[in-house]
Structures are given as C-alpha cells and as structure tokens.
Amino acid sequence: MYKLEARDIQLYYGQKHALKGISMAIKPNTVTAFIGPSGCGKSTFLRCFNRMNDLIDTCRIEGEILIDGRDIYKDRINVVDHRKKIGMVFQKPNPFPKSIFENVAYGLRINGITHKKFLEETVERSLRQAALWDEVKDDLKKSALALSGGQQQRLCIARTLAVEPSVILMDEPCSALDPISTAKVEELIHELKNKYTIVMVTHNMQQAARVSDRTAFFYLGELIEYDDTPTIFTNPAKEATQNYVTGRFG
Numbered sequence: 001m002y003k004l005e006a007r008d009i010q011l012y013y014g015q016k017h018a019l020k021g022i023s024m025a026i027k028p029n030t031v032t033a034f035i036g037p038s039g040c041g042k043s044t045f046l047r048c049f050n051r052m053n054d055l056i057d058t059c060r061i062e063g064e065i066l067i068d069g070r071d072i073y074k075d076r077i078n079v080v081d082h083r084k085k086i087g088m089v090f091q092k093p094n095p096f097p098k099s100i101f102e103n104v105a106y107g108l109r110i111n112g113i114t115h116k117k118f119l120e121e122t123v124e125r126s127l128r129q130a131a132l133w134d135e136v137k138d139d140l141k142k143s144a145l146a147l148s149g150g151q152q153q154r155l156c157i158a159r160t161l162a163v164e165p166s167v168i169l170m171d172e173p174c175s176a177l178d179p180i181s182t183a184k185v186e187e188l189i190h191e192l193k194n195k196y197t198i199v200m201v202t203h204n205m206q207q208a209a210r211v212s213d214r215t216a217f218f219y220l221g222e223l224i225e226y227d228d229t230p231t232i233f234t235n236p237a238k239e240a241t242q243n244y245v246t247g248r249f250g
C-alpha cells in the first residue's frame with residue numbers, strides 16, 4: 001500500500017496551468033525529493049498533499065490525492081483533522097514568539113490537551129527526535145526567537161512531530177540555514193524516515209542525492225522523471241533530467 005498517491009493532478013491558478021497531469025505514488029517510510037528549476041511547480045505539488053492550496057482563492061485542482069488510500073479531496077473528511085496528520089516545515093523557520101516549550105506544546109494545547117506530565121513528556125520526546133533536546137533542555141522557558149536559525153528549524157520540526165503526523169512535507173527546509181545546521185537537519189531527515197514518510201522540495205541537488213530514496217524531477221509544471229535517486233543522478237532516462245542534474249540548465 002502506498003502512503004501517498006497523486007493521480008493525474010491538474011492544477012490552475014486562474015488561467016495559469018501550473019501542474020499538468022502529475023501522477024506519483026510514494027511508499028511509506030521513504031524520503032522523496034522534488035527537484036527542478038524555480039517556478040516548475042514543486043511547492044504547488046507539495047501543497048496538494050495537505051490541501052494548503054485550498055487557501056488560495058484562484059486555485060482549482062483536478063485529479064485525486066490519496067493518503068493511506070483515501071481521496072482527501074473527495075471523501076468528506078475534516079480538512080483541519082487531515083492537516084494534523086500531515087506535518088509541514090517551511091523554508092524559513094517560523095517559530096511562534098513564545099517559549100521553546102510552548103512552541104512544541106502548541107499543537108497539543110490547541111487540541112485541548114492540558115495534562116502537564118503528558119505535555120512535558122511529549123515536548124521532551126519531540127525535541128529529542130528533532131535532535132535539539134541536549135541544546136535546549138535547560139532553557140525551555142526561553143524565547144524560541146533567541147535560538148539560532150538552525151535551532152529554530154529543528155524546533156519547528158519538533159513542533160511538527162509533537163502532534164504525531166505520519167507524513168512530513170518540507171519545502172526547502174535548509175535554504176535559510178548554514179552548512180552545519182543543514183547537515184544536522186539532513187541527518188535528522190535520515191533518522192525520521194524510520195517513523196515517517198517524508199517529502200521534501202530542495203533546490204540543492206547534492207542534498208537530494210544525500211538524503212532521498214526517490215527523486216522527482218519537475219519542469220514547467222510537468223513531472224519529467226521519477227525514479228530511485230541514484231538512477232536520477234547517474235543514469236536518468238530523459239535527456240532533460242540529465243541536463244538538469246549535470247547543471248546544464250536551471
């Protein structure tokens with residue numbers, strides 16, 4: 001059974017045809033990287049999986065997105081509940097102007113959880129999973145905004161993990177980070193795939209090669225090629241993929 005499936009997705013922003021017949025199936029506990037030049041539709045496609053495009057007025061979507069075999073656009077599911085199962089990490093770390101503890105506890109609190117011990121345990125577990133616990137365990141009451149960019153991004157990952165999603169979407173999660181923080185987040189992604197299905201957009205091809213199992217190459221709203229990462233980087237089927245991964249365009 002696939003964790004995520006897209007079937008013939010057509011997406012329009014007004015008149016603009018931004019995704020052209022995208023189909024893709026993603027297995028559980030894998031890391032999938034979306035690569036391709038700026039504007040080719042990577043973020044747009046990523047946002048189909050948590051229905052974030054619904055927030056854009058001009059956006060119209062056709063086709064099916066299945067999560068655990070359920071069509072999330074057709075079944076009468078609660079969009080808010082659904083988004084909880086799908087965590088999202090953005091390009092720029094976006095912690096709330098609250099303490100480190102409250103950032104991680106946030107998702108639980110808005111779900112009405114007040115049990116102190118449970119909150120403490122979940123915060124600790126999530127920070128450990130996000131490889132941040134040792135750096136912040138004595139400062140949980142401090143403002144999250146005082147952390148470095150790399151720490152803030154791991155905090156945002158911890159905040160996502162606290163509500164136990166099964167899928168984590170990441171849109172260029174390292175593009176605002178220095179190389180050391182980037183290495184930490186990459187290592188983390190590698191560990192998290194034991195428990196989660198991860199889909200990440202990256203403009204960094206070395207990163208895609210390092211962390212992903214499967215890579216999808218997009219160009220002008222089309223999915224050109226989707227295969228095992230080593231195949232995409234060393235022996236792609238399409239010339240456009242070859243040109244892109246060897247840096248001849250993009």
Ligand SMILES: Nc1ncnc2c1ncn2[C@@H]1O[C@H](COP(=O)(O)OP(=O)(O)O)[C@@H](O)[C@H]1O
Pocket residue numbers: 013016018036037038039040041042043044045056058
């Ligand atoms: N909210 C929006 N409204 C209108 N057009 C958009 C919107 N978001 C993205 N687009 C357009 O859709 C195309 C794909 O964009 P995007 O998914 O952001 O590409 P990528 O993430 O690969 O850089 C681009 O041409 C972009 O200008």
Ligand SMILES: [Mg+2]
Pocket residue numbers: 042043044171201
């Ligand atoms: Mg993008």
